[in-house]
Amino acid sequence: MSLAMVAMFVGFGLLIGTLFGFFGMGGSFLLTPALLVMGYGSDQAVGAGLAFVFATAVIATMKHRDLGQVDYKLGVLMIAGTTVGLEIGKEILNHLQHMGLGDTVLGIVYVFLLGGIGLFVSRNALKDDDGGGGIDHDADQDVEDAEIPDIAQTIQSYEVPPMVSLKGGYTISLWMILAVGFATGLLSGFLGVGGGFIRMPALFYLLGVPVPIAVGTDLFEIVFSGGIGSFLYAMEGSIKLGVVVPLLAGSALGARIGSASTSLVDEEDIKIYFGLMLVGGSISVAAQQLGKAYGIEILNTVSIVLIFGAAILVAGAVVVSAIAALREEVQPQATPAD
Amino acid sequence: MLGIENLTGPTKAAAQIGIVLLEAIILYVVYGGLSALFSDWITDSIRGE
Numbered sequence: 004m005s006l007a008m009v010a011m012f013v014g015f016g017l018l019i020g021t022l023f024g025f026f027g028m029g030g031s032f033l034l035t036p037a038l039l040v041m042g043y044g045s046d047q048a049v050g051a052g053l054a055f056v057f058a059t060a061v062i063a064t065m066k067h068r069d070l071g072q073v074d075y076k077l078g079v080l081m082i083a084g085t086t087v088g089l090e091i092g093k094e095i096l097n098h099l100q101h102m103g104l105g106d107t108v109l110g111i112v113y114v115f116l117l118g119g120i121g122l123f124v125s126r127n128a129l130k131d132d133d134g135g136g137g138i139d140h141d142a143d144q145d146v147e148d149a150e151i152p153d154i155a156q157t158i159q160s161y162e163v164p165p166m167v168s169l170k171g172g173y174t175i176s177l178w179m180i181l182a183v184g185f186a187t188g189l190l191s192g193f194l195g196v197g198g199g200f201i202r203m204p205a206l207f208y209l210l211g212v213p214v215p216i217a218v219g220t221d222l223f224e225i226v227f228s229g230g231i232g233s234f235l236y237a238m239e240g241s242i243k244l245g246v247v248v249p250l251l252a253g254s255a256l257g258a259r260i261g262s263a264s265t266s267l268v269d270e271e272d273i274k275i276y277f278g279l280m281l282v283g284g285s286i287s288v289a290a291q292q293l294g295k296a297y298g299i300e301i302l303n304t305v306s307i308v309l310i311f312g313a314a315i316l317v318a319g320a321v322v323v324s325a326i327a328a329l330r331e332e333v334q335p336q337a338t339p340a341d
Numbered sequence: 342m343l344g345i346e347n348l349t350g351p352t353k354a355a356a357q358i359g360i361v362l363l364e365a366i367i368l369y370v371v372y373g374g375l376s377a378l379f380s381d382w383i384t385d386s387i388r389g390e
Binding site: 255256 | 350351353354355357360361362364365368369376380387389
């Protein structure tokens with residue numbers, strides 16, 4: 004791998020890390036389609052995505068563990084469901100690859116997933132200028148203040164034994180925990196994502212886990228799902244350290260910049276860009292698939308420009324907003340108060 | 342790279358994941374140290390102080 008490629012991966016890692024650090028999600032499900040667009044096979048793109056997620060989650064979990072926001076019992080039970088889901092997701096992708104459909108199906112799933120979530124986030128950001136709606140990602144929120152959604156209250160009321168008592172003083176059926184773990188594991192294995200953007204809302208909306216604990220437990224589980232998933236792909240020689248190592252070097256720095264920016268910039272102001280970035284990612288993968296199917300080379304270039312442009316735009320918006328907020332803090336001191 | 346080309350199967354997979362894990366821990370410590378050392382200086386520079 005050339006030095007230019009290494010520098011490019013470090014730079015892309017910096018972008019993804021900044022976004023992950025700021026939004027708390029969105030690392031791998033931008034990385035994997037980006038690698039697909041760059042011409043890596045679906046198994047290599049998914050393998051690199053999982054290894055990247057594993058390492059990023061290790062770093063984030065170390066921070067959340069110190070804040071007491073990890074429910075280890077829930078995490079371990081989720082891992083049991085996730086492991087089965089991961090293996091089945093990987094087998095599905097392998098089967099599709101043997102049929103010669105792996106790249107195409109993965110591309111199509113990403114187009115709809117990124118597009119769907121991007122439109123959902125953008126619509127909510129436009130609708131909820133007052134900050135309402137969606138999930139509050141404030142990990143510092145008081146656990147006691149957390150409201151349990153109606154669906155979770157209903158699910159908690161189904162007493163299918165064995166029941167498990169969790170951090171926060173409530174009980175839930177073991178089978179529901181395993182089902183949520185299985186579904187997110189399936190997605191992780193198939194798409195090469197940590198599953199955080201599905202698991203975290205699922206923990207909150209379906210199981211009623213308070214958001215701060217849902218975030219910490221989700222990260223704890225991603226360590227295992229990412230670790231197990233990347234090990235399974237590494238067994239088949241699909242992990243390219245030349246890609247993962249420079250990406251991680253950039254993203255670990257970016258994650259610090261992103262998380263430091265959260266205390267300066269209102270997430271609601273940036274959310275619309277995040278949604279549009281996902282839509283851009285969706286169009287990018289669609290352009291790449293069309294270019295490949297019909298042999299139109301220019302569409303491949305368009306897809307690369309779109310996916311990198313979208314990431315640069317949003318990460319840039321986060322950093323510029325943070326710098327502007329820092330400078331604004333100085334303004335009152337520049338004007339004599341008395 | 343790093344002498345793991347000759348390994349095979351689970352040993353090679355474990356070595357690769359181990360390298361990624363080790364890199365994550367090293368980056369956590371190194372970037373954490375750099376942040377502690379330079380964050381105030383960088384913040385003051387941005388503020389123009």
